Every structure is written in C-alpha cells, then in structure tokens.
Amino acid sequence: MVDPFDYFIDAIGAIRASAPVEPGVAAASDRNWSASATVYNLFVRYNAAFDHDRDGRIGTEPLAGGFRETGTLLKAIAMLPYIKRMGVNTLYLLPLTSIGKVNRKGELGSPYAIKNHYKLDETLGEPALDLPVETQLKALVEAAHHLGMRVVFEFVFRTASIDSDWIGEHPEWFYWLRTDRDPASYGPPAFDHNTLARIYEQVDKHDFHELPEPDEAYRSRFAPTPETATPGENGYTGTTPDGGECLIASAFADWPPDDRQPPWTDVTYLKLHDAPRFNYIAYNTIRMYDEALERPEFRAMALWQEITGIIPWCRDEFGIDGAMIDMGHALPPELKAAIVTEARRGKPEFAFWDENFDPSPKLKEEGFNAVLGSLPFVIHDVQYIKGLLNFLNRNGVAIPFFATGENHNTPRVCHHLTGKEAGRRRALFLFTLGAVLPAMPFIHSGMEICEWRPVNLGLNFTDDDRQHFPAETLPLFAPAACDWSESNGFAPLCDDIRRVLDIRSLYLDLVRRGEIGSIMQPYISDPALLTVMRKSGEKTLVFAGNSNFDDAVSGTMEFDEEAMELEELITGRKLTVSDHKVTLDFAPGECILFELPGAAEE
Structure with missing residues (x-):
C-alpha cells in the first residue's frame, strides 16, 4: 500500500533534487533534437488513472477528498521521475483540449472530439488543488523541463467535435446533412469493385485529375451552408436557404475508400475548401484531394488562418517544445x-512530428523532424519486418520514425499474449530492434509493464477484436487504467529499457545515420532470426534476435575474420567466432547486441 500524499511529495522531491534546466530546454542551436529523442507517449486521462478506493472501477466523479481516479495532470507530474529513470528525454502527450458532449463515444468521449482549441479538458485537473487546469498543465511542463525533458503536444486540425464552438460563428467551416434523407442511414460512400480499382490505381500514380466521386444519391445528402446554426442538446441544427433543416455530418475513416471502421459519431471533418461541386465528405475531399478542388481560390483562408494560430498560442502559453500533427497526411x-x-x-528549434508512414526527404523539406512510420504495422510477422528494413535500406531514412511496436490506434505488442512470458519477450525484442535504427525509441505508456488491452480499435484489428472490445468501453473513450499494480504478472521492463538506451547512447552517431545502404541485414541461417548491422567508420553494431517468442532457435552467422572474441553488450557474456562463424543459441524472443572490431567485416 502506498500513501498518495507521501508518494507525490517524494516525486516532487526527486524533481527538485535534479539539476535544474532552464525553461525552454531546446537550445536554439539544436534544431534537430528529435533525432536524439527517446519518447514516452502519455494519454493522461488513462495512463495516469488509478483505482484509489480499490473498488474495482475507475470512477468519473472526484472522491470525497477532492481527487479523481481518472488520470490528472497532478498524477502525471508524479509519474515524471519514474519516466525519467527509464532514460526518457521527451514527453509526448495526446490531446488535452476540451471535449465535445454530443454523441460521445463512451462515458468520457474521444479526446479527438475537440470542442475548443483554447480550452482544456477540465477533468484533467484535481479539484482538491483549487487551481485552474491551465496552471496544472503549466506545472507539468515546468516539472518536465526541470528534469531535462522536452514536451510535445498532439494537435488535431483535420477534425472537430460535432458541437464545436466554431460551428455557431462559422457554419461554413463544416459539412451539413439534410435531415429529410434519414440521417440514421448516413455512412461512408460505397464504390463498386471497378471504381475502387480505378481509385487505387490513380492514387498510386499520384493522378488526382477527375478522381471518381460518390454517386449522386450520396452527394445530394449534403446541404449547402445554412443561413443560421442553432445549438441544442443534440448538437447544432441549421436552416438552409430553401428553408430545410440540416445538421452536422459526422466523420468516418478517410482512407482506404472501402474502410469499414466504426463511424466517428462525435467528430466531424473541417471543411478546408469551399467549392460547391465538392460539398460532401469522401476520400477525394478530405485527404486525396481532387486537383479541381485543391486550387487557391477554393481554400477556406479564414479557417486556415485560425488553424495556423493555435500552436503559437499553445507554445507561448504552456512553453512546449514541439507538436505532433494528428492526420497530418490529410492536411493540404x-x-x-x-x-x-x-x-x-x-x-526555429520547435519540433514537428507528422502522422505519416514514409520517412521521406519530402517530409524533411516540409520542415518535419519525425514521422510515425510503419513499424507498428509490420510487427506481427518477421518477414514483414525484414521487408520494411529492406525498403528503408534501399530508400534511406531522411527523418526519424517512431521506433515502437504499438501506439494508441494499434494492437498492443502483448495483444493476445496476456499472462504469457512471450509478451515480455516480444516487447523487449521490438524495443531493442528500434534502438539500433535511425528512429526515436518510443514507449507507448503501458508497454513497459506489458499492458495488453488496446486503447482504441483503429488499425490492424480483427472482427473478433471488435466483438470482444466494444468501442464504448475502450480507454480512448471510457474510464480505464493500466494495470500498474500487478503488471500482468510480468517483471516490468524499465531496467531493461534503460540498459538498452545506455548502449544506444554509446553508438548514437552511428544509429542516427539514415542514408541509403545504412541498414544491412547480415545472413543468419534460420529464417526466424533477424539481424541488423549498422556501420560507420571504425564502429559496427550488430543486432540479432529470435522472433519466435515461444520456442528457442539456433542460427549461424559468418564473418571474414577467422577467429575473434565478441562481447555481447546487454549481458556482457563472450561470443566466440571460430572458423569464420559463430553459432548463436537464442531463448524464445531473446536478442543480443555486439560490436564488431573495426578491421572485421561480415
């Protein structure tokens, strides 16, 4: 048992005892600090939640003492020394802004249903403190800076809540549905097989001339901008020029065009272009813009100017060091x-990260410092991982990507592995692999304790998953907490993570290199084994690991050097090369790191 007061006072003491770092820790000379970042991704409402009264549930109302069980900024401050001890130097926070109340998914609503960009979610504050929630957020940023950690906020600019404060003042910034067309039947447009094939072919070729549009029946469901917009319990209603009634159109997954994720009932797309012909929501108006739409005269410039002012205000108000752009791939x-x-x-040192999947030179030219990347989407099969590494080796890595096997939209690394040591092995295998790539080591909060429950069913989930985890019960929308008390029967990975990060720091210049040909995969005799070699000057670092998390596997590597002794960097044990080869015996999920002598080449 832990007394919360003592725990928090100890945490504050640990923060104060650290060597102070001046506010604004990102030095002006370090404009590319993301390349050296180790990231801890925190969804405050969920990851800092705890069942204080031990009644088996996370309550949504403050307890008698004035403290909440859902995660708060105060509890996030208390987590900072723990996060710092793992070797983390960057805190990345999912949206903290006020949440819409209409058509909420789950009891708490989605943090992506932004009601007002200039107001915070009040439930992130502890009522007992009697301090504005803004003050509590400033305290979190200040505490992180004091520990030498930078802070990145995630921003949402492609969507808003369906009761956004902008609707009353600017109804022209939104898409509206006619209410005489059965709003309950509204959903993504349907395309036949041939049309889908044509859409994919054109997009693959970057041919956005006359992209196939939804049929007339779908397009006619959308109303012109209403003359008035009136708020109500069920959101805004509008009156069209012809006297008809309309309401805000909710959103759905934007790509691919036949995606059938559950609808996003509490959010809507912002109308970034104003062109009467394209007054509807579809793939060609909200992401893969038709070239007839994406023209200067159709840009909703007043909305664009409003959007561009949000990050500067937040930067100055809270002192943050960078921004992650949600759905950046869908912004013009x-x-x-x-x-x-x-x-x-x-x-100029302010960092930008993009929800994009290809760490290409184009994004670097656009001013971005890091991207999500594709690693979380290939981890289920070692052959897919090898394919991704080959792609990166052929094309180069212009900017770092997130070195992680999971985020809040994907299955957890330990998904379907609850109660098994295999989950722990898999998590450490993937973290160690990411640490030797030109990427940002990335800890999605809960990964280090092998949390297996998904936060949201966004990508790479099955129909069985969707039946087993109803959307309204997921942590992205409902009260929940990570299993901090039991760690799902695993020994937490915190010490292992720190050990891997300490090794990475010794080879930082080498692993940060992302030019073409810099991510080699030396031959090893068993296909279940994965190898990665990074080489720069006299230093050569090698990763080798067993992607089979249930069974032991052996494999042989060959070298030009006839005989040599190698030190395995994680455990310190010796590896003996004789007759130009070494046979490695891997426990399930085990991975190793070793340095080759400067004169030796594989």
Whole structure:
C-alpha cells in the first residue's frame, strides 16, 4: 500500500533534487533534437488513472477528498521521475483540449472530439488543488523541463467535435446533412469493385485529375451552408436557404475508400475548401484531394488562418517544445507549411512530428523532424519486418520514425499474449530492434509493464477484436487504467529499457545515420532470426534476435575474420567466432547486441 500524499511529495522531491534546466530546454542551436529523442507517449486521462478506493472501477466523479481516479495532470507530474529513470528525454502527450458532449463515444468521449482549441479538458485537473487546469498543465511542463525533458503536444486540425464552438460563428467551416434523407442511414460512400480499382490505381500514380466521386444519391445528402446554426442538446441544427433543416455530418475513416471502421459519431471533418461541386465528405475531399478542388481560390483562408494560430498560442502559453500533427497526411501541403512556419517564428528549434508512414526527404523539406512510420504495422510477422528494413535500406531514412511496436490506434505488442512470458519477450525484442535504427525509441505508456488491452480499435484489428472490445468501453473513450499494480504478472521492463538506451547512447552517431545502404541485414541461417548491422567508420553494431517468442532457435552467422572474441553488450557474456562463424543459441524472443572490431567485416 502506498500513501498518495507521501508518494507525490517524494516525486516532487526527486524533481527538485535534479539539476535544474532552464525553461525552454531546446537550445536554439539544436534544431534537430528529435533525432536524439527517446519518447514516452502519455494519454493522461488513462495512463495516469488509478483505482484509489480499490473498488474495482475507475470512477468519473472526484472522491470525497477532492481527487479523481481518472488520470490528472497532478498524477502525471508524479509519474515524471519514474519516466525519467527509464532514460526518457521527451514527453509526448495526446490531446488535452476540451471535449465535445454530443454523441460521445463512451462515458468520457474521444479526446479527438475537440470542442475548443483554447480550452482544456477540465477533468484533467484535481479539484482538491483549487487551481485552474491551465496552471496544472503549466506545472507539468515546468516539472518536465526541470528534469531535462522536452514536451510535445498532439494537435488535431483535420477534425472537430460535432458541437464545436466554431460551428455557431462559422457554419461554413463544416459539412451539413439534410435531415429529410434519414440521417440514421448516413455512412461512408460505397464504390463498386471497378471504381475502387480505378481509385487505387490513380492514387498510386499520384493522378488526382477527375478522381471518381460518390454517386449522386450520396452527394445530394449534403446541404449547402445554412443561413443560421442553432445549438441544442443534440448538437447544432441549421436552416438552409430553401428553408430545410440540416445538421452536422459526422466523420468516418478517410482512407482506404472501402474502410469499414466504426463511424466517428462525435467528430466531424473541417471543411478546408469551399467549392460547391465538392460539398460532401469522401476520400477525394478530405485527404486525396481532387486537383479541381485543391486550387487557391477554393481554400477556406479564414479557417486556415485560425488553424495556423493555435500552436503559437499553445507554445507561448504552456512553453512546449514541439507538436505532433494528428492526420497530418490529410492536411493540404500549403496549410501544413503555414502551420510549421508560424509555430517556428522566433523559435526555429520547435519540433514537428507528422502522422505519416514514409520517412521521406519530402517530409524533411516540409520542415518535419519525425514521422510515425510503419513499424507498428509490420510487427506481427518477421518477414514483414525484414521487408520494411529492406525498403528503408534501399530508400534511406531522411527523418526519424517512431521506433515502437504499438501506439494508441494499434494492437498492443502483448495483444493476445496476456499472462504469457512471450509478451515480455516480444516487447523487449521490438524495443531493442528500434534502438539500433535511425528512429526515436518510443514507449507507448503501458508497454513497459506489458499492458495488453488496446486503447482504441483503429488499425490492424480483427472482427473478433471488435466483438470482444466494444468501442464504448475502450480507454480512448471510457474510464480505464493500466494495470500498474500487478503488471500482468510480468517483471516490468524499465531496467531493461534503460540498459538498452545506455548502449544506444554509446553508438548514437552511428544509429542516427539514415542514408541509403545504412541498414544491412547480415545472413543468419534460420529464417526466424533477424539481424541488423549498422556501420560507420571504425564502429559496427550488430543486432540479432529470435522472433519466435515461444520456442528457442539456433542460427549461424559468418564473418571474414577467422577467429575473434565478441562481447555481447546487454549481458556482457563472450561470443566466440571460430572458423569464420559463430553459432548463436537464442531463448524464445531473446536478442543480443555486439560490436564488431573495426578491421572485421561480415
């Protein structure tokens, strides 16, 4: 048992005892600090939640003493020394802004249903403190800075809540549905097989001329901008020029065009272009913009200017060091460029991360410092991982990607592995692999204790998953907490993570290299085994690991050097090369790191 007061006082003492770092820890000379970042991704409402009264549930109302069980900024401050001890130097927070109340998914609503960009979610504050929630957030950022940790906020600019405060003042910034067309039957547009094939072919070729549109029946469901917009318990209703009634159109997955994720009932897409022909929500109006739409005269410039002012305000108000752009891949390039330019005005070291999957030179030219990347989407099969590494080796890595096997939209690394040591092995295998790539080591909060329950069923989930985890019960929408008390029967990975990060720091210049040909995969005799070699000058670092998390596997590697002794860096044990080869015996999920002598080549 832990007394919360004593725990928090100890945490504050640990923060105060650290060597102080000046506010704004990102030095102006370090404009590429993301390349050296180790990230801890925190969803405050969930990851800092705890069942204080031990009644088996996370309550949504404050307890008698004025403290909440759902995660708060105060509890996030208390977590900082723990996060820092793992070797983390960057805190990445999912959206903290106020949440819409209409058509909420789950009891708490989605943090992506942004009601007002300039207000915070009040439930993130502890009522007992009698301090504005804004003050509590400033305290969190200040405490992180004091520990030498940078802070990145995630921003949502492609969508808003269906009761957004912007609707009353600017109904033209939103898509509206006619209410005489049975709103209950509204959903993504359907395309036949041939049309889908044509869509994919054109998009693959970057041919956005006359992209196939939804049929007339779908397009006619959308109303022109209403003359008035009136708020009500069920959201805004509008009156069209012809006297008809309309309401805000909710959102759905934007790509691929036949995606059938559950609808996003509490959010809507912002109408970034104003062109009567394209007054509908579909893939060609909200992401893969038709070239007839993506023209300067159709840009909703008042909305664009409003959006570009949000990050500078937040940067100055809370002292943050960077921004992650949600659905950055769905924003017009010119808008993204304006967002980056304005946020860096007077602060060139301000970092930008993008929800994009290809760490290409194009994104670097756009001013981004890191991207999500594809690693979380290939981890289920070692052959897919090898394919991704081959792709990165052929094309190069212009900017770092997130070195992680999971985020809040994907299955957890330990998904379907609850109660098995295999989950722990898999988590450490993937973290160690990511640590030797030109990427940002990334800990999705809970990964280090092998949490297996998904946060959201976004990508790579099965129909069985969707039946087993109803959307309204998921942590992204409902009260929940990680299993901090039991760690799912695993020994936490915190010490292992720190050990791997300490090794990475010794080879940082080497692993940060991302040029073409810098991520080699030396031959090893068993296909279940994965190898990665990083080489720069006299240093060569090798990763080798067993992707079979249930069974032991042996494999042989060959070298030009006839005989040599190698030190395995994680455990310190010796590896003996004789007759140009070494046979490695791997326990399930085991991985190793070793350095080759400067004169030796594989």
